Amino acid sequence: MATVKAAILGFGTVGQGIYHIVNERKEQLAARTGAPIEIAAILVRNLDKPRPDTPGVLVTDRFEDIFAVPGLEVVFEAIVGEEPAGTYLEQAIKAGCHVVTANKVMYAKAGSSLEALARELGTGVGYEATVAGGVPVIKTIENLNLANEVTGIQGILNGTSNFILTKMRKEECTFADALKEAQELGYAEADPTNDVSGFDAFCKLMILSGLAFGEQPEWERVPMDGIDNLTLDEVVDADRQGLRYRHIADVRRGEDGEIQASVGPVLIGPDHPLYGIDGVDNAVAIETAYAGTLTAIGPGAGMYPTATVMVEDAAVLLLKHPFRKLVTE
C-alpha cells in the first residue's frame, strides 16, 4: 500500500507522543488524508538512552540518515532550542518536505523565514504546538484574521508555571517540589529555566504577535519576568485575601501603532477571566473587532495534547498539498 513517509526529530515526551498517535490512528489518518502515515526514521542525540521499541524504524543520531529515507514527505520536529533545529527544518523544506514543529524557542526567531521558504518551494509548515500545547490557538487566529481582526491577546502560556503556582496555592507545596512534579509529568522542559524565567511564554507571545499583527515588538523592549522570584508565603498570603498570582502574557497594538507586550506574574482577583485557570491548563483570550473576546482553554503541555495537534497539522498539510511522494512498497 502507498504510504506517506515521515520522520521524527527528537524522541522525548513529544516525539514519543507523535509516534504513538500516528500508529494508534493509522486507519483514521488514512481515511481522512488518503494514505497512511508511516514513521520511517527517528533522530535522537544519544543512541544509548533506553527508549520504547519502534520496530522497523530507523533510529539514528545522524541527521543525514533522515534524508536517506526514500520519498520522505513530512518531518516532525520535537527537539530543544534554536539550533540545530532551525537548520534541520530549513534543510527539510529545501528537500521538499512539510515540516511540523513544537519548538517555540526556534520558531519565535526562525518562523517567518521558514514559512517564506516553504511558500516559495510549495511545501507547508505546521506550528500549532508551539503555543499553548493542545489548545488550537494558531488555527483560530489564522481564521479570525481572514475577515475579523485580532486587536489584543492575553493569556497564560506556560503550563509549568501555572501548574507550580496552583500547587503552591492549593497544597502549600514548595516551588522546588512542584517543579519536580511538573518535570516528572513531562510538562517542564528538561532544563526548566525557560519555563520559570518567563522566556518560554515570551517566545510563545512573539509567535502570536507575528501571526496576529504581522510583526513582533523589539524583543529587548518587552518587559519579561518569571515566577521564579515568587515565594510560597506570597502565593499563600494572596490566596487568603482572595487573590491569585497568574503568569500572564499580553500583546496588543497601541494607539501609536507600536506593538505593546509584556510577560510576568500578575496578582488578580475573582473578576479577572484568568482567575479560575488552574493546573497545567493554558488560556488564551483573543480580543477581536467583531466578535468580542474569545477564550480558548485547555492543557498547555504534556505528551498527548502536544503531539495530537502536531499530527493534526501534518494531516492538514497533506490535505492542502497534493501528495507528491507517496511510496509504494
Ligand SMILES: NC(=O)C1=CN([C@@H]2O[C@H](COP(=O)(O)OP(=O)(O)OC[C@H]3O[C@@H](n4cnc5c(N)ncnc54)[C@H](OP(=O)(O)O)[C@@H]3O)[C@@H](O)[C@H]2O)C=CC1
Ligand atoms: N513537553 C511538552 O509538553 C511540550 C514541549 N514542547 C516543545 O517540544 C520540544 C520537545 O520537547 P520534549 O519532548 O518535552 O523534550 P524532551 O527533552 O523530552 O525530548 C527532546 C528530544 O530531542 C532530542 N534532541 C535534543 N537535541 C537534539 C539534537 N541536537 N539532535 C538530535 N536530537 C536532539 C533528545 O534526544 P536524547 O533523547 O537522545 O537526549 C530528546 O529525544 C521542545 O522544543 C519543547 O519546548 C512544546 C509543547 C509542549
Ligand SMILES: N[C@@H](CC=O)C(=O)O
Ligand atoms: N514547558 C512548556 C511546554 C509546552 O510548551 C510549558 O510548560 O508550557
